[in-house]
Amino acid sequence: MSAVAQAPAQPTGRSLWRIFWRMLRRNRMALFGVVFLTVVAALVILEPVLPLPSPNRIDLLNTYAPPSFQHLLGTDENGRDVLARLIAGGQVSLAVGLSAAVLTVLFGAVVGLAAGYFGGLVDRVLMRFTDGLLSIPVFFLLLAVVAIWGGGPLVLILALGLTRWMGTARLIRGEVLRFKNMEFVTAAQSLGASDSRVMLKHLLPQAVPVLIVSTSIGVGNVMLYEAALSFLGLGILPPTPSWGNMLTASQNYVFNAPHLAIYPGLMILFSVLAFNSLGDVLRDAFDPRMRSSQ
């Protein structure tokens, strides 16, 4: 998001930034998403100074309390403040989502750049591996590895980062193939630039739009996996709240407090919607041609 914001204005008078704003205003879902993410990010960052009860303070005399001034969204099955837990859970869920998405894009960029640039055997091996990984249901392995290494944010970020990079790799490879025979690449090569210099200085910048769009959509994708793993009791482990593990067993409290099953799910839904629609807008802003390919 901010990377676009800082892009230098182009002399044509239609800077990327302005195109982005125009696209954003047209797409109500993305506009809502940006507002939602801004509010959530503010809450999540300001959490330490907000006048909220501790998210882990148990009060067994005050379980399933309805909303009140003390507990704006009521309390859960252990009498913990739901709003405080939602915000603390947001810290974890968003941090894991963002970091893992960045990691997937990093892996994808390395594989895609190498495959597209070197071509030949390197390309064949890397792409066969990428396609092979796409055809294996790695979710079970993810379950096992995360379960055994004890969950937690770091394990989740690594596990998701290592298993969800394939789509990005293919996109980046496509971009590299589009550009690698163009004059500016040939020029750099004939001036004696090394392979790594051509890849990083000349080809990678061409793929930046794809990288940014992939990251935005990747955050949503990874957040869904984090939520599912945490829901199963394998990702972020209690008492640390995450939006996924707040829903574990929530269907059992339906009679006492149906809202416990609603709020965390809505937070996941809105966040993923926001990142996905933001990705769509960014894609349209960067390159109208990319619209038809998706």
Add this chain to the structure above:
Amino acid sequence: MFSYLLKQAAASILVLLVVVTITFFLIGLAPGGLGLLADPNMDPEVRANILRNLGLDQPLHVQYFNWMGNILQGDLGRSFTFNRPVMEMILERLPATLLLGAAALVITIGVGFSAGVIAARLPNSLLDQVLSFVSFVLLATPGFWLGILLIIVFAVSLGWLPAAGMQTVGQPFSVADRLSYLVMPAIVLAAGTTAELMRYTRSSWLEIMNLDYIRTARSKGLSERAVHGKHVLRNALIPILTIFGLFLPRLVGGAAVTETLFAWPGMGSMAVAAAVARDTPLVLGVTIFISSAVILSNLLIDVLYAVIDPRIRY
């Protein structure tokens, strides 16, 4: 053609072996041991016995070669927690998962494809906008949360459908009974892929409508029905087959969560339980079994390509 297909399948199998090997060592090197051995008061002799029986007293690489040797001979080993052959346990759970997966596929194709065609036939209409909004939201909805909401509404509040299991206890099997248990998990499992297939169908349908041979078909006086039913449909099936291959692993992964949520006695819920119990042979066995099935069906899809599209030659 076959040599190309075989190469593709061989690559997938190779990747599977690599991934499974990495996972084996990731699990083996993890701190802590089997859940089975968690009891701190266990007699050391009993403990040693259990370890020896499971082959866990040997160095990790020996365990690996023993295990891999058996796999290559088609033996998936024995479950640590149940001390039963993994293959036997998988085959026991397979029918339930197949039923759920088939139901989800039927929903995906039936609803997703038709909704996509409807949206493409009426582009930018209100219906198109509603459908695309719904599919966008569905793609961002965590499946298990959709399941929880369905349970709250249809099982708890309305009491129309059972929330968990596959059959009413003590009742003889009946189709109506089975369907009442099947309907919610199948919808939950199919939600994401249905939404995606709809979007994909819509865009590929619209893209094909703009191609020259469709204009030719129209200008030679074919009815709209013939144009869409014959020319567009057949060509729209090709890209749709492609994402089908990508759906299979996703459906299977989704089955892990869905089956657990609805206590559906399939392979997915078994794998989740096995992962929690650190039952390495069972988790890896399920993965290998399912992956082989997916790789096989991808082969089948590649063959179907050539059947549907005479331009494709391998």
